[in-house]
Amino acid sequence: MSIALDLRPARRSIDELRALAERGARELRSGSADEASPAEVVAWVAANVSPRLAAVACSMADAALPHLVAEAIPGVDVLFLDTGYHFLETTFTRDEVARTLDVRIVDVKPAQTVREQDEEFGKDLFSRDPALCCERRKVAPLHQALGGYEVWFTGVRRDEAPTRTNTPVIVFDERNGLIKVNPVASWSFDDLIDYATAHEVVVNPLVANGYPSIGCAPCTRPVAAGEDPRSGRWAGLSKTECGLHL
Ligand code: SF4
Numbered sequence: 001m002s003i004a005l006d007l008r009p010a011r012r013s014i015d016e017l018r019a020l021a022e023r024g025a026r027e028l029r030s031g032s033a034d035e036a037s038p039a040e041v042v043a044w045v046a047a048n049v050s051p052r053l054a055a056v057a058c059s060m061a062d063a064a065l066p067h068l069v070a071e072a073i074p075g076v077d078v079l080f081l082d083t084g085y086h087f088l089e090t091t092f093t094r095d096e097v098a099r100t101l102d103v104r105i106v107d108v109k110p111a112q113t114v115r116e117q118d119e120e121f122g123k124d125l126f127s128r129d130p131a132l133c134c135e136r137r138k139v140a141p142l143h144q145a146l147g148g149y150e151v152w153f154t155g156v157r158r159d160e161a162p163t164r165t166n167t168p169v170i171v172f173d174e175r176n177g178l179i180k181v182n183p184v185a186s187w188s189f190d191d192l193i194d195y196a197t198a199h200e201v202v203v204n205p206l207v208a209n210g211y212p213s214i215g216c217a218p219c220t221r222p223v224a225a226g227e228d229p230r231s232g233r234w235a236g237l238s239k240t241e242c243g244l245h246l
Pocket of ligand 1: 083085126129130133135138215216217218219
């Protein structure tokens, strides 16, 4: 009988990680006029954290963030929230990321399938209580998946929404109990596309078809040129965030 061993090193304590995040914010000059570049932010993490204790969260709108991180941390885990409601194009992008980049895709699944959720809460919970649906299919599964890591990388950008204007490049994430790194916080949408083009990384085909921000299919619609890029998410509702970055 073979036994699969998880060779992931032990995590440091919450206090140690909180202190490391504070040191990172100083050394990376988070929020200042001469803030470290995205590549410098990732390099700092690579120098201070074991590669097995870092993970990238990726919505599969594009592969820029996984590519950027894998340059410094080859083989890094990429967490994909497999909600059961994704566009086919998003699943295609996930498969292309797995095929073309030096990363390990981890499909993070909710406790219930869509069918089981329908049976317990009624069909299409997203249309009646999207906050509960996001909590059950995104926030709680991600929280569980992040246990054991010391750092998670996100693709949050300050220009995406008023709720993201003050995003630091590094901070201790009190809710999830680890360091949260937002290396591309300073990027614009054009910077993102320029990076993807320059490095020939895959971009979700929906982006070129009016979807600058991509979530689950039932909760995402295309937006017109010049419209708020995130206005296609939960359109018609006051909800603007799934809860992962609040
Ligand atoms: S984005 Fe919509 S379908 Fe996806 S988890 Fe949230 S409410 Fe549910």
